[in-house]
Amino acid sequence: MYIPRPPHNWKVTKKQAILIQKKFSKKVSKVSNNKTFKLVAGVDAAFSRNGQYCIAGVVLWDIKKKKIIEHHTASKNLIFPYIPGLLTFREGSAVIAALRKLNMKPDLLICDGQGIAHQRRFGIASHVGIITGIPSIGCGKSRLIGEYKEPSLKKGKGSPLYFGSEELGTVLRTKDYVKPVFVSIGHKMDLRSAEKLILQCCTKYRLPEPVRLADRLVATAKKKFHC
DNA sequence: GCGACAG
DNA sequence: ATCTTGTCGC
Numbered sequence: 001m002y003i004p005r006p007p008h009n010w011k012v013t014k015k016q017a018i019l020i021q022k023k024f025s026k027k028v029s030k031v032s033n034n035k036t037f038k039l040v041a042g043v044d045a046a047f048s049r050n051g052q053y054c055i056a057g058v059v060l061w062d063i064k065k066k067k068i069i070e071h072h073t074a075s076k077n078l079i080f081p082y083i084p085g086l087l088t089f090r091e092g093s094a095v096i097a098a099l100r101k102l103n104m105k106p107d108l109l110i111c112d113g114q115g116i117a118h119q120r121r122f123g124i125a126s127h128v129g130i131i132t133g134i135p136s137i138g139c140g141k142s143r144l145i146g147e148y149k150e151p152s153l154k155k156g157k158g159s160p161l162y163f164g165s166e167e168l169g170t171v172l173r174t175k176d177y178v179k180p181v182f183v184s185i186g187h188k189m190d191l192r193s194a195e196k197l198i199l200q201c202c203t204k205y206r207l208p209e210p211v212r213l214a215d216r217l218v219a220t221a222k223k224k225f226h227c
Numbered sequence: 228g229c230g231a232c233a234g
Numbered sequence: 235a236t237c238t239t240g241t242c243g244c
Binding site for chain 1: 231232233234
């Protein structure tokens with residue numbers, strides 16, 4: 001699929017990265033336009049053992065048929081350190097490269113990480129959503145910011161993630177008795193729809209199928225990097 | 228200054 | 235994220 005060149009450089013300093021996030025966070029849309037989300041792309045990343053490369057993977061998933069349509073990986077040199085809140089500048093370029101390899105355009109992107117449940121309301125899901133223009137959801141495995149009460153133990157139960165009085169997302173139980181995930185709006189999305197979509201994609205495991213499969217994909221690709 | 232801190 | 239084996243529990 002065609003993805004325009006990002007409106008900023010990936011090779012930036014820490015201060016520039018923060019300014020970029022502040023600038024583009026203003027463009028995030030918390031409204032869902034598309035009513036039909038048929039093709040869902042799950043995105044994840046891994047790193048080579050020597051820590052030199054970032055390997056991103058994307059799995060295009062038919063939400064109705066529960067089948068993989070396509071899958072691709074892309075690797076990039078790591079040029080940015082891991083700093084909480086600036087994850088995007090570490091994985092972003094590889095993720096976009098992997099998405100460019102898709103033949104079909106996804107209706108939705110689910111990223112491994114936060115959307116607006118972020119210091120500057122611009123986590124990786126929001127960032128990728130803004131660059132691609134595709135609706136996106138952040139589905140993190142742990143908390144970045146915000147407070148919450150533990151959700152009930154049954155699948156489908158959720159508890160709001162708050163930053164003061166601001167609702168940033170939902171701590172959602174996607175499997176009985178299993179640690180919940182952190183769901184937040186990425187872009188062109190509303191929280192209720194995001195929760196429903198994540199639950200729809202969680203068939204048998206904690207993570208949404210497209211994301212879980214992308215995770216496996218990059219784990220395999222990583223082994224082929226002998227460094 | 229201290230502690231927290233997506234992947 | 236990554237380094238790593240077995241093991242307890244729904």
